[in-house]
Amino acid sequence: MDAVLDNAVRQFMRLPGVGRRTAQRYVYHLLRQGGEQTLALASAVEALHTKIRLCSVCCSLGESDPCGICTDSRRDASLICVVGETSEIPVIEATGRYRGRYHVLGGLLNPAAGIGPDKLTFSALLRRINPQVAEVIVALDASVEGDTTALYISRLLKPTGVRVTTLARGLPAGGSLDHADKVTIGLSLDGRVQLT
Amino acid sequence: MHGIQAVHLTSVQLRGFRSYRSASAVFAPALNIVSGENGQGKTNLLEAIRLISVGRSFRGATDGEMVSWGQPSGTITGAIDDGPVRQIVLTIAPGERKQGTIDGAALNGLAELVGVLRTVAVSSDEIEQQFGSQTGRRRMIDVMISQVDRGYLTELRRCRTIVAQLNAVYRDPANDDALCDVLERQLAETSLRINRRREAFFHDFCRAVERHFSRLFGTGNLVLESRPTLPGKGELSDLDHAVDVLRESRRSARRAGFAVRGAHRDRFRVLLDGRDIESHASKGQVKIAYLAWKLAEGDFIERETMRSPVWLIDDPFSELDARRAVALLVSAEQRGQVILTNARTDGVEMLKNGHAHHLRVHDGIVEGGRDV
The missing domain is CATH 1.20.1050.90 (RecF/RecN/SMC, N-terminal domain)
Known part of the structure; x- marks a missing residue:
């Protein structure tokens, strides 16, 4: 393969989930497209690097620093929702039920993969806790790494006295009790809510 | 035990698994005797069945060791009669995650495999590698x-x-x-x-x-x-x-x-x-x-589970004295399907308590289907 093509294939292979064959398909697809589309893609990729920055308050990725959410005075500054990645903010926003602010950790604790507390934005989170903040909602994956990170945050923030909560776990909406596993039912019982 | 539902493996197909480039075997609901000389692949057949049952080899083998020499991957397909017939397909390749389907639906992790075909494996390898230590x-x-x-x-x-x-x-x-x-x-x-x-x-x-x-x-x-x-x-x-x-x-x-x-x-x-x-x-x-x-x-x-397991018994007559081997087999046979490998014929002669489905393995090919 020519050096230019080979280089392009290798660059695509660096993306998650993309192997050599898929990378080759992308490259030949771009070659079949007009130059305008390929240049538009190149420009969009370049802009990711030159125009996207880290918000110095919440550590999310966006075009402005501080980001739009952090500067939006209509958002409730007493609530901070902690997420693993910026890509999870739109998921919470899509519920339409949260009007507070966010904090992005930049990943989850995973010491076996070399991600210890120093690799995440815990100290920035700690700096944000002031008397105005009433609650920190930890919204992380329901995995070992997510649980470890949530417990670590709870321990980290304990001296501040701020209320730390986590998302409820249990039966999915529309789920049948008959088909749920014991762990899920147990968590649902732990997180039961009062009806009257 | 009263009310136990009999579950049995009706067939298995192997491609690129150990000594089998491409082979298939059909099993009867009760006693199946797989015979053949040593080194022909009898234990490999049981190992393949156990693999689609619990996701691991009873010999502690890696996927690379189980894929046939020179083949990129190996595939085991099993059909199970559990009331409705269920099908498990499992593909293994060296250095890659096991992949498979159950009734055509892709496995979302190997854990989904466990519990579909329940087996009890009896093998001298397990005595040495597992049972011998705490x-x-x-x-x-x-x-x-x-x-x-x-x-x-x-x-x-x-x-x-x-x-x-x-x-x-x-x-x-x-x-x-x-x-x-x-x-x-x-x-x-x-x-x-x-x-x-x-x-x-x-x-x-x-x-x-x-x-x-x-x-x-x-x-x-x-x-x-x-x-x-x-x-x-x-x-x-x-x-x-x-x-x-x-x-x-x-x-x-x-x-x-x-x-x-x-x-x-x-x-x-x-x-x-x-x-x-x-x-x-x-x-x-x-x-x-x-x-x-x-x-x-x-x-x-x-x-x-109120269901009988499938018994996978590897060459009991070479490991146990005849009386105890027969006691094991009779006990297992009374409970459900038995798939037994056997290099000798004298042990099988002692099992004249009913029909047995007889399969013969030779050089990576499974022949058989005759009753003895």
Whole structure:
């Protein structure tokens, strides 16, 4: 393969989930497209690097620093929702039920993969806790790494006295009790809510 | 046991698996005898069936070892009659994750495979590699409970992940104690849940093993004993105590570079007349204890699922004396489907208590289907 093509294939292979064959398909697809589309893609990729920055308050990725959410005075500054990645903010926003602010950790604790507390934005989170903040909602994956990170945050923030909560776990909406596993039912019982 | 539903493997197809480039075998619902000279692939056939049952080889082989020489991957397809007919397809390739389908739907993790085809495997490899050690017996118990309780398997996987994280923290002096505290609490929680399930299993299982042993052996008092490394019987009230014990063992864990306590380190002893069989029993006694364990395993699967397991018995006549081998086979045959490999014919002659489906393996090809 020519050096230019080979280089392009290798660059695509660096993306998650993309192997050599898929990378080759992308490259030949771009070659079949007009130059305008390929240049538009190149420009969009370049802009990711030159125009996207880290918000110095919440550590999310966006075009402005501080980001739009952090500067939006209509958002409730007493609530901070902690997420693993910026890509999870739109998921919470899509519920339409949260009007507070966010904090992005930049990943989850995973010491076996070399991600210890120093690799995440815990100290920035700690700096944000002031008397105005009433609650920190930890919204992380329901995995070992997510649980470890949530417990670590709870321990980290304990001296501040701020209320730390986590998302409820249990039966999915529309789920049948008959088909749920014991762990899920147990968590649902732990997180039961009062009806009257 | 009354009301037990018979489940049986109706067929298996192998491609690129060990000595089989491409082969298929059809099985009868009761006794199946797979015969052939040594080295022709009889045990490979049982290994393939066990692999689609619990996701791992009973010989402790890696995927690379099980794929035929020169082939990129191996595929096992099994059809199971469990009322409706179910189909499992499992593909293995060296260095890659196992992939497969159940009834055409892609597996979302190997855990989904476990419990579809429940098997009891009886093999001399397992005696040497698993039954002969306290940790090996823990693995045997874990596979056994996982076959009837997928929640238990989920908990084991969770425990394994936490242990990997904790080990990494113990090995890196830069990691702070706060992270140790968090992970040790998670390990204590998951260990207590695992121990609670093991406790519930262990009482009836021990009595069954002891009963089968005295029936097979006549004399001697066989006792199973669990030795958990964390205190408590799995109650939530035990959690704080378990966390304290883990914290107290942190220094030795850091020195060792791994978590020295937890459900992943629990041990299971087998005592014959009060003495450990690993160091004090003869080879013959260990084999009888193993057989008693296997018969109790069948009891357990039947009691928990109201379904018979499929018995995979590898060459019993070369490992056991004829009387005990026949006792095992008759007991297994009365309970459900048996797939038995056999290099000798004299043992089979002793099994003239009904029809057997006879298959012959020769040079990676399965021939047969005739009744004897």
